Amino acid sequence: MRNVAVIIRKQLKDTLKNKTVLIQFIMFPVMTLIMENAISVPDMPELFFTKLFSVMYMGMAPLTSVASIISEEKEKNTLRVLMMANVKPWEYLAGVGIYVWMLCMAGAGIMATGLPASVIPFYLGVMAVGIAISVAMGACIGVFSPNQMVATSLFMPVMMVFSFAPMLAMFNDKIEKVAGIFYTQQLKILINQMSFDGIKPSAVLTVAVNAALALLLFFAAFRKKGLE
Amino acid sequence: MIRANAICKSFAGKQVLSGIDLDIKPGMIFGLLGPSGAGKTTLIKIITGQLGFDSGDVTVFGKNVSDLTGTDKKQIGIMMDDHGVYDRLSCTDNLKIFADIYGIPHSKIISALEEVGLKDAAKKPAMKLSKGMRARLQLARVFMVSPKILFLDEPTSGLDPMTMKYIHKLIQNRKAAGCTIFLTTHNMEEATELCDEVALLNDGKIVDRGNPSEICRRYNHRKAISIHLKTGEDIRLPDGIESADKISSLLKQGKVETIHSSEPTLETVFIELTGRKLENDAEARYA
Numbered sequence: 138m139r140n141v142a143v144i145i146r147k148q149l150k151d152t153l154k155n156k157t158v159l160i161q162f163i164m165f166p167v168m169t170l171i172m173e174n175a176i177s178v179p180d181m182p183e184l185f186f187t188k189l190f191s192v193m194y195m196g197m198a199p200l201t202s203v204a205s206i207i208s209e210e211k212e213k214n215t216l217r218v219l220m221m222a223n224v225k226p227w228e229y230l231a232g233v234g235i236y237v238w239m240l241c242m243a244g245a246g247i248m249a250t251g252l253p254a255s256v257i258p259f260y261l262g263v264m265a266v267g268i269a270i271s272v273a274m275g276a277c278i279g280v281f282s283p284n285q286m287v288a289t290s291l292f293m294p295v296m297m298v299f300s301f302a303p304m305l306a307m308f309n310d311k312i313e314k315v316a317g318i319f320y321t322q323q324l325k326i327l328i329n330q331m332s333f334d335g336i337k338p339s340a341v342l343t344v345a346v347n348a349a350l351a352l353l354l355f356f357a358a359f360r361k362k363g364l365e
Numbered sequence: 366m367i368r369a370n371a372i373c374k375s376f377a378g379k380q381v382l383s384g385i386d387l388d389i390k391p392g393m394i395f396g397l398l399g400p401s402g403a404g405k406t407t408l409i410k411i412i413t414g415q416l417g418f419d420s421g422d423v424t425v426f427g428k429n430v431s432d433l434t435g436t437d438k439k440q441i442g443i444m445m446d447d448h449g450v451y452d453r454l455s456c457t458d459n460l461k462i463f464a465d466i467y468g469i470p471h472s473k474i475i476s477a478l479e480e481v482g483l484k485d486a487a488k489k490p491a492m493k494l495s496k497g498m499r500a501r502l503q504l505a506r507v508f509m510v511s512p513k514i515l516f517l518d519e520p521t522s523g524l525d526p527m528t529m530k531y532i533h534k535l536i537q538n539r540k541a542a543g544c545t546i547f548l549t550t551h552n553m554e555e556a557t558e559l560c561d562e563v564a565l566l567n568d569g570k571i572v573d574r575g576n577p578s579e580i581c582r583r584y585n586h587r588k589a590i591s592i593h594l595k596t597g598e599d600i601r602l603p604d605g606i607e608s609a610d611k612i613s614s615l616l617k618q619g620k621v622e623t624i625h626s627s628e629p630t631l632e633t634v635f636i637e638l639t640g641r642k643l644e645n646d647a648e649a650r651y652a
């Protein structure tokens with residue numbers, strides 16, 4: 138347990154010095170604050186930007202940062218040193234995963250400031266699930282990739298699909314149908330209505346299947362590659 | 366302290382180590398000398414339990430490597446040639462991570478940085494360090510844990526002579542503090558200067574071993590006389606009666622520019638034994 142805390146502390150220090158990762162965490166929360174306060178178009182759905190950016194944030198930030206962190210440690214040969222110091226692979230992965238999840242939840246907390254207080258717990262609950270799935274997907278890519286270049290080429294398309302599909306779905310029915318198989322789209326629907334009212338069992342199932350697939354792929358990647 | 370018995374290891378059918386025996390006594394600096402690809406890193410990995418092996422057995426502190434407990438492992442400091450540091454973090458923060466993992470008080474961080482001469486650079490991010498400073502930061506990381514045994518895989522490879530001398534001094538200080546040191550190198554001068562005992566490793570076999578000067582003495586019969594002629598030509602003759610006539614005639618003809626007898630070094634011994642050079646292989650790797 139102590140090692141998990143050490144990894145979290147290390148990441149916290151490192152993120153403050155790593156602008157490319159840091160920007161991932163703060164871009165959407167900051168953009169949300171700006172857009173919600175600066176732009177008001179008549180007929181625009183309420184909290185349009187908060188809802189849209191939340192889903193993009195959920196699909197993008199955790200995935201890219203977890204994959205970048207793990208693959209960078211492999212590329213720069215620092216992960217070996219941790220393993221040599223008897224840090225267990227699960228401790229390392231838990232440290233990185235928990236750290237990114239918490240940081241993204243803090244970001245979600247900022248985005249939630251524009252919401253009515255009554256729906257904030259609901260909103261954060263949905264975000265927590267989405268961010269956790271994205272963390273698992275990112276870990277999957279990070280474990281699979283030997284270096285940052287491979288990780289980037291893998292997470293780019295994956296992240297595009299998860300974070301942009303829900304946005305494109307707003308404009309196109311066909312895309313909406315396809316996007317429905319992704320957890321981000323299902324969670325977007327929940328965030329749009331801000332309640333569980335009328336939720337379909339198929340939606341819950343889709344999210345569960347996405348989560349199970351992410352975990353399955355993660356364990357497959359881990360079994361194949363370990364943390365080498 | 367460290368004992369190995371008939372270690373064999375192959376990768377995908379290719380035999381890398383074939384029957385390695387070692388017996389390393391407490392408090393000595395042991396050098397494993399061999400060209401690149403000889404199997405030095407592989408052997409360190411096996412002894413430190415990072416890699417399995419096909420047959421034979423290894424004991425450290427009198428225990429099988431697989432039986433070493435967490436406390437035992439804390440007594441072993443390992444610096445491999447492919448270990449990295451956290452570029453964006455300062456020297457202090459780099460060490461802090463490992464101090465926390467090992468449960469070492471933070472006061473040790475400063476003394477470790479002081480020991481390797483990085484105290485003034487303590488707040489510098491690792492990416493701003495020179496190559497030599499980086500190597501010293503890695504040493505500080507292993508020294509901080511105050512290990513009883515140190516494994517150093519090519520600790521001075523690719524460093525300038527000044528830094529190399531400095532690191533030799535650090536290693537000797539550790540020995541003086543009672544540490545047993547196992548290092549690998551492809552630099553014979555380093556081995557001669559630093560090690561109490563060396564083993565010459567070639568193609569997965571130890572071709573000779575012993576105290577460096579003792580090894581050289583053993584091959585003293587191979588002493589040679591090198592003559593540099595005025596024509597620019599170099600010739601080597603065996604140091605014995607059979608060469609006397611040749612040398613005297615060269616001298617009479619006034620052809621000799623310089624003449625001296627050359628003692629065997631670990632380098633020439635190695636070439637004798639294997640027909641291979643140590644350094645050239647290494648250079649080829651960096652070319």
Ligand SMILES: Nc1ncnc2c1ncn2[C@@H]1O[C@H](COP(=O)(O)OP(=O)(O)O)[C@@H](O)[C@H]1O
Nearest residue numbers: 376377381399400401402403404405406407408
């Ligand atoms: N994981 C591995 N898989 C396959 N071959 C390996 C592996 N590790 C080392 N080797 C081979 O074993 C030989 C010895 O390697 P190594 O121990 O790294 O040599 P050295 O450290 O003396 O330069 C080399 O021929 C290398 O290609």
Ligand SMILES: [Mg+2]
Nearest residue numbers: 405406446518
């Ligand atoms: Mg090596």
